[in-house]
Amino acid sequence: MGLIANLSEWREERKLESLGVTAQDWQRALGDWSVYLRYQPSTRIRVQKMALRLLLRKALIGAKGLELSDQMRLRIAGMAVVPVLELGLDWYRGWETLVIYEGPFVTEHEWVDEYGVAHLERSALCGEASSRGPVVLSFEDVRSAGGGKGHNVVLHELAHTLDMRHEGANGAPPLHPGMDAAAWKRDFSSAWDDLERRIRLGESSPVDEYALEAPAEFFAVLTEAFFEKPAPLARTWPSVYQHLCDFYRQDPGVDK
Numbered sequence: 690m691g692l693i694a695n696l697s698e699w700r701e702e703r704k705l706e707s708l709g710v711t712a713q714d715w716q717r718a719l720g721d722w723s724v725y726l727r728y729q730p731s732t733r734i735r736v737q738k739m740a741l742r743l744l745l746r747k748a749l750i751g752a753k754g755l756e757l758s759d760q761m762r763l764r765i766a767g768m769a770v771v772p773v774l775e776l777g778l779d780w781y782r783g784w785e786t787l788v789i790y791e792g793p794f795v796t797e798h799e800w801v802d803e804y805g806v807a808h809l810e811r812s813a814l815c816g817e818a819s820s821r822g823p824v825v826l827s828f829e830d831v832r833s834a835g836g837g838k839g840h841n842v843v844l845h846e847l848a849h850t851l852d853m854r855h856e857g858a859n860g861a862p863p864l865h866p867g868m869d870a871a872a873w874k875r876d877f878s879s880a881w882d883d884l885e886r887r888i889r890l891g892e893s894s895p896v897d898e899y900a901l902e903a904p905a906e907f908f909a910v911l912t913e914a915f916f917e918k919p920a921p922l923a924r925t926w927p928s929v930y931q932h933l934c935d936f937y938r939q940d941p942g943v944d945k
């Protein structure tokens with residue numbers, strides 16, 4: 690088993706080298722992304738390698754005839770691996786496909802009300818994730834991700850997939866040994882209450898009110914803020930910030 694694992698890793702390594710992606714390619718794909726630029730050069734190389742591995746292991750599919758350029762693939766993959774950089778790609782084992790739309794896409798959801806009348810609800814989304822995949826993204830939103838406002842649809846949807854690895858989408862991913870699940874729940878709940886209060890009083894907050902749609906959204910939105918705009922999050926809810934550091938095994942607020 691060990692030999693097979695090593696052999697397939699070795700094969701993957703050879704394939705990565707044969708892809709011939711250059712430093713300039715990475716610069717074009719991720720050179721405007723502050724999260725990537727914050728990493729030390731050696732860590733950026735790890736992001737690049739893991740992103741190429743992701744591209745070998747998962748299918749990236751353009752929806753409705755969208756042609757994905759190499760630059761688009763590298764940008765999506767480079768952003769996608771940041772949450773699991775210190776956890777490993779196996780954390781994405783549950784899904785196989787990333788579907789990319791050119792812009793926001795419309796989903797239809799049918800539901801029946803208390804009088805037995807069926808309704809068709811349409812909504813335009815910039816991203817979507819389900820436990821077995823696919824992960825769906827709008828490239829328009831991928832392009833604008835990381836624009837300094839704390840939003841990043843790629844980090845958001847992939848945070849959902851991590852959350853879903855443990856008891857469904859409930860705002861708590863599987864925690865590492867030594868992490869305190871009760872403390873996680875207590876601190877996230879009090880941050881939730883504090884955000885509700887801030888929004889009610891019109892006070893500034895590190896994330897917007899979309900986080901309050903559901904506990905799963907709270908975790909996904911806080912993950913975006915954690916990587917994209919760590920300082921306000923660390924200042925406002927230090928214990929939640931620390932839980933996220935412990936879970937992602939990264940501290941974006943500290944230069945590395």
Ligand SMILES: [Zn+2]
Pocket residue numbers: 845849905906909
């Ligand atoms: Zn979401």
